[in-house]
Amino acid sequence: MNLTSDRIRSIGWVSVLLLCGALTIALMLRVNAVKSQVYDAEKRIVWVQQDIDFLQTEFQTRSNQQALKQLNDLEFGYKAPVAGQYIEGERQLAALGKAAGPGAPQPILFANAEKADAQSSGSSLLAMVSPISGATAAAMPEAGARESEQSKAEREDLARDADALGKRLARIEVAEAAQ
Template sequence: MMPYGSRLRQTGWFVLLAVCAAIFLVLTFHVNSVKNKVHLAERSIIALELEKQTLEIEFEARCNQQQLANWNKIDFGYEAPKADQYLDSPRQLAALGLARGPGAPEPIRVARAEDEDETTLISMVSPLTGSQDREEESSGSKRSSRPAAKTLAERLSRSSGFSGQIAQVSE
């Protein structure tokens, strides 16, 4: 038989150990909670620093825009376009062009290269019917019966037979 005091002492130690374990668990949860708050605070600090950098960059860009506007206005004399400076048609734009200088070559208006063998017809498959159509039949135009030119100079010197209108640049 054990003395009564030793059983009471054992129970006291057990209660003290349980209280310490409970305090340890509460402190662990509290420390984890504080860690999470610190991580959230760090994330918000990083987000605020990025926002600050963005605002600084925007501020510098706007300052540079103001500086550029001042340079354009004061130093260079540039102004925003006025309503009477806009053109209504490409003809007005062409009328602003300068005439060619003396000795300048004539501009090339149209360039067209034909097949080496003009008698060869290219077979094409219609995406709708799936049948083979001839380029000659589908385009509705017959090729000329001129002999094929062998060199680039001969091909470029021949008339192209192009009957469409060609836009001329006013001089």
């Protein structure tokens, strides 16, 4: 084994290159490990910041609740509902109702056409009732035929007024700004 100086030199350079390559790979792995630790630390920082924001919001909410409770106690006096305020069903709700006092308006009733009324009047429609006199249309002697000229004129005036109102409401006018 005859080693010449050129061969020793080239073996030396290859070994130096291999050593440098191994050190570079080791350094790269170490840098990636540090980057991973930095990334994990940043994630923890973000999580802690979110937790701090949540806790600040919670603290502000609870302090607002305390302020609202103090304001309620001082100004309004509202209290939370208690078990005795709840009712058990429709019967208990109905028992809470009061009889109508004197002069109270009659309750609103739904119209109900009965068969006996339909057979006697010859129509299945309900009888028309005057809101002023309370008389039915059948009891009024030919009210539609004898309508006076005055009521026709009033109706025409009302129709014109309604048309004019409809036209005014259908338009949008932009008001000029007061200076």
